[in-house]
Amino acid sequence: MLKDKPLVIGGKKIKSRMLLGTGKFRNKKDVTESIKASGTEIVTVALRRIDLKRHEDNILEYIPENINLLINTSGARDAKEVLRIARIAKEAGYGNWVKVEVVNDSKYLLPDNRETVRATGLLSEEGFVALPYMYPDLYTARELVKAGAAAVMPLGSCIGSGRGVKAKEFIKILINEIDLPVIVDAGLGLPSHAAESMELGADAVLVNTAVANARNPKSIAKAFALAVKAGRLAYLGGVPGEKDSASASSPLTGFLFEDKND
Amino acid sequence: MINLPELKAILADDKRKTIENLAVKAGAITRQYFGRTISLYAPIYLSNYCDNECIYCGFSKKLKIKRKKLSPAEIEKEMAQVAKTGIQNILLLSGGSRTQTPPVYIENAVKTAGKYFPSISLEVYSLEEGEYRQLYRSGVDGITIYQETYNKKRYNELHPSGKKSDYNYRYLTPERIAKSGIRYISLGVLLGLHDVAEDIYELFKHLELLERDFPGVEYSLSFPRILPVPGTKFKPGSVSDRTLVKLICLARILFPRVGINLSTRESGRLRDHTLGLGVTRISAASKTSVGGYAGIGREDTQFDVRDRRPVREVVARLKERGFDPVFTDWRRIKNGP
Numbered sequence: 180m181l182k183d184k185p186l187v188i189g190g191k192k193i194k195s196r197m198l199l200g201t202g203k204f205r206n207k208k209d210v211t212e213s214i215k216a217s218g219t220e221i222v223t224v225a226l227r228r229i230d231l232k233r234h235e236d237n238i239l240e241y242i243p244e245n246i247n248l249l250i251n252t253s254g255a256r257d258a259k260e261v262l263r264i265a266r267i268a269k270e271a272g273y274g275n276w277v278k279v280e281v282v283n284d285s286k287y288l289l290p291d292n293r294e295t296v297r298a299t300g301l302l303s304e305e306g307f308v309a310l311p312y313m314y315p316d317l318y319t320a321r322e323l324v325k326a327g328a329a330a331v332m333p334l335g336s337c338i339g340s341g342r343g344v345k346a347k348e349f350i351k352i353l354i355n356e357i358d359l360p361v362i363v364d365a366g367l368g369l370p371s372h373a374a375e376s377m378e379l380g381a382d383a384v385l386v387n388t389a390v391a392n393a394r395n396p397k398s399i400a401k402a403f404a405l406a407v408k409a410g411r412l413a414y415l416g417g418v419p420g421e422k423d424s425a426s427a428s429s430p431l432t433g434f435l436f437e438d439k440n441d
Numbered sequence: 442m443i444n445l446p447e448l449k450a451i452l453a454d455d456k457r458k459t460i461e462n463l464a465v466k467a468g469a470i471t472r473q474y475f476g477r478t479i480s481l482y483a484p485i486y487l488s489n490y491c492d493n494e495c496i497y498c499g500f501s502k503k504l505k506i507k508r509k510k511l512s513p514a515e516i517e518k519e520m521a522q523v524a525k526t527g528i529q530n531i532l533l534l535s536g537g538s539r540t541q542t543p544p545v546y547i548e549n550a551v552k553t554a555g556k557y558f559p560s561i562s563l564e565v566y567s568l569e570e571g572e573y574r575q576l577y578r579s580g581v582d583g584i585t586i587y588q589e590t591y592n593k594k595r596y597n598e599l600h601p602s603g604k605k606s607d608y609n610y611r612y613l614t615p616e617r618i619a620k621s622g623i624r625y626i627s628l629g630v631l632l633g634l635h636d637v638a639e640d641i642y643e644l645f646k647h648l649e650l651l652e653r654d655f656p657g658v659e660y661s662l663s664f665p666r667i668l669p670v671p672g673t674k675f676k677p678g679s680v681s682d683r684t685l686v687k688l689i690c691l692a693r694i695l696f697p698r699v700g701i702n703l704s705t706r707e708s709g710r711l712r713d714h715t716l717g718l719g720v721t722r723i724s725a726a727s728k729t730s731v732g733g734y735a736g737i738g739r740e741d742t743q744f745d746v747r748d749r750r751p752v753r754e755v756v757a758r759l760k761e762r763g764f765d766p767v768f769t770d771w772r773r774i775k776n777g778p
Contacts, residue, residue, distance in 0.1 A: 202476065202478070203475065203476020203477065203478055204476060204477070204478075204765060205476070205477035205478075205763045205764060205765055206477075206760065206763070206765055207765065226772050227769070227770055227771045227772050228767065228769060228770065229769070229772070230529075230768055230769045231559075231769075236766065236768060254624070254771060256624070256657050259778075260774060263774040263775055264772070264774055267772060267774065283656065283657040284656040284657065285652070285656060285657065285658060285659045285660060285698060285699075286652050286656060286698060288698065339473060339474050340473075341473065388473065388476065391476050391477075392472055392473065392476055392477075
């Protein structure tokens with residue numbers, strides 16, 4: 180088995196390359212079981228869904244203690260709202276890891292890259308570990324590096340759509356050019372989508388809807404975890420990749436090595 | 442978008458297969474975008490004073506009903522009572538009287554609500570953009586505003602006097618709300634006031650325009666069926682359960698990510714069965730009279746509640762049917778700059 184370097188986020192070594200979201204589950208028991216089955220070490224929770232008062236229905240009761248909480252800023256429409264949400268989360272004792280989510284389009288739920296960069300800068304200045312969810316654009320990713328992001332989280336396709344890694348070409352560019360961990364987030368509907376992301380060279384993936392909406396969330400969580408491992412192994416092993424046509428070893432310059440006199 | 446003849450054809454077709462096909466499609470979209478979660482809210486009626494005479498409404502100024510507006514102490518008492526049930530999203534309602542319940546009265550109620558609830562919405566008379574902005578900064582997250590009917594002629598017949606008789610002012614209200622910064626806008630028509638297909642078609646067109654011009658707002662739709670009001674001659678058109686279910690399904694198919702609300706004016710049975718089809722938000726254990734929760738006065742209700750189950754029963758039923766009840770879907774942050 181090829182040896183892998185651990186994923187490092189905000190100075191923490193993370194073994195599992197699968198992150199799990201906790202929205203949309205039919206009951207909270209499934210959340211716990213899916214976390215365990217996936218072996219994930221990082222779980223996202225929307226601050227808006229954390230209940231301060233009720234205990235039986237408080238999502239935090241269902242997340243094992245050894246798991247790193249990544250609070251997402253769902254509902255924020257600009258950078259200042261992200262900061263306000265992050266501060267509340269920190270004060271409430273949910274740590275300083277924040278998945279920056281700035282959405283200003285309720286129809287497609289696409290992230291607003293410009294505000295995401297601003298938010299990441301503001302959070303970094305205040306000592307948060309910011310993991311921005313973004314539309315995979317190279318210029319934005321570079322700005323996010325400068326703004327102090329701990330990773331970049333490009334979307335595979337529209338959130339909740341399950342359409343897979345439609346933005347593949349552009350995610351690949353981020354993987355090539357950005358030194359931060361690249362975590363493919365949103366749109367991964369099948370374990371094979373997760374494997375595909377990892378084969379590309381993504382450092383990790385984040386999955387939610389596909390697990391939450393599954394008939395058996397625990398099984399699908401496990402299936403995703405295995406797909407992530409398979410994709411990572413394929414990447415490390417150097418998958419040959421697709422070719423347009425079969426090719427001889429040196430069809431264009433082979434003549435230079437033929438033992439023939441003109 | 443669907444066109445009006447297509448919409449009419451679907452609403453006229455009550456075949457089991459047609460409705461089932463719509464439901465399967467709508468159910469799948471709902472699961473995809475909302476999973477198996479249902480948000481809960483409760484209405485709190487602040488006042489039933491009204492300067493309008495909407496002929497279908499139990500609060501019309503023409504009606505001789507017992508009027509009441511909650512005092513600040515009563516508002517506090519009423520909210521404390523609702524908070525005890527576990528409900529955290531509330532909708533504050535008031536009759537359309539600027540004199541009895543001016544914006545500052547509403548604002549004070551919002552500030553009190555902020556002590557008890559993380560998310561506050563309003564259903565009050567139409568306001569100016571600046572007034573909405575002020576309410577937003579005081580802690581309002583959402584506004585419910587129905588056009589009632591989109592047919593101008595019918596609208597004028599139904600709203601003979603008062604500020605509400607101005608159709609265009611009403612129609613442009615969601616724009617003023619969106620410009621003020623408020624996050625959520627809930628739109629609707631009162632089913633039974635006019636031709637259902639025409640009204641729903643116009644409602645969908647209105648939503649489509651708003652989504653284009655104000656994409657940052659989260660929208661939701663409601664489909665309240667208007668009931669006859671005691672003491673009036675008003676006879677609403679009847680809207681069947683099948684029609685209502687088709688409307689919910691169509692809304693979900695055409696607007697995959699919008700919220701769909703269903704109030705306790707519908708029966709528990711209908712509410713339970715429409716959950717998986719498109720509905721994302723339901724009220725629970727609602728009282729539709731002023732001071733109804735804390736037992737302040739015995740005033741007339743705006744409409745009769747059909748689903749009277751207490752919150753814990755609604756929650757138990759949701760869980761039994763494989764849904765996760767969501768009590769909190771927003772955490773109060775400072776609104777505005």
